[in-house]
Amino acid sequence: MSVGSLFFSVCALVALVGAVSTVAAKNPIRSAVGLLATIVAIAALFLKLAAQFLAAIQLIVYAGAVVVLFVFVIMLLGPDATTGERPARLRLSRWGGAVLLAAITGAALFVMRKGFGPLVPLGPVRADFGSTEAVGGLVFRGGLVPFEIATALLIVAVVGAIAVARSKPQPKKPRAEGHETRRLFAGPLHPRDAERPLPKESAR
């Protein structure tokens, strides 16, 4: 087994273990750590695929921002972040999921052996393939409009996230206004008296 194959195998194993622990862990903080392992392993695979820029972006955006955001939210929720799942339904759907995973993985293996054409190993890579320079040039020449739309999307997402997650302002207490004597004559003394019907003259 060559060094490259060994590297791929280790990264794939870490990614798979991380993915399974993301889905299977009871405690969400363990899920977050599993997600982190998967993300780092995929970043290493990006390096193996000569995508240096994407590997860096993957580490900065996913490991540095998204996972940290998840951990912040988990810490904010505290013990409420763990939900009690319903066992009976969960067991059934877990078995169904395992069967589905096995079936589709088997189908993918079959297609890989039979229907994918000849198995050609990945050839040598171009000198500037996947560099920051090349990807940046491509994004700013070929994909300028999608890039600008993505920036607008990010701005809208940030503003929307703040607007949605902000707590509602607390209702203010009725403020004492004006001079004291004016308050005495202007209306009911207490706010609750405003709801009461006025006493009738005949009742006296």
Place this chain on the structure above:
Amino acid sequence: MMGQLVQHYVLLSTVIFLIGAIGFLVRRNILVQLMSIELMLNAVNLALVAFNRQHQGNMNGHMFAFFVIAVAAAEAAVGLAILLAFYRLKASVNSDDADTLKH
């Protein structure tokens, strides 16, 4: 094992995507469901980059993966904000409790 094949990467990507999809369907914790969505997006990125490595005529796969990462970041931010608003409303992060429209 003969060299590195694009098929290995695609197979790994398929399995990670399926784990994410099954996690999204099976789990009822909204946090874990959001993490499963991130897993699926990562798997797609891996497939895009692997195919682009095999066909080196252009680098559109890298560009696509770049945009997918940007959209995934926005999606995570908005999803977690909605999760916080939901938690404030129901004091729960169980997606079965999101049934206000049902009744």
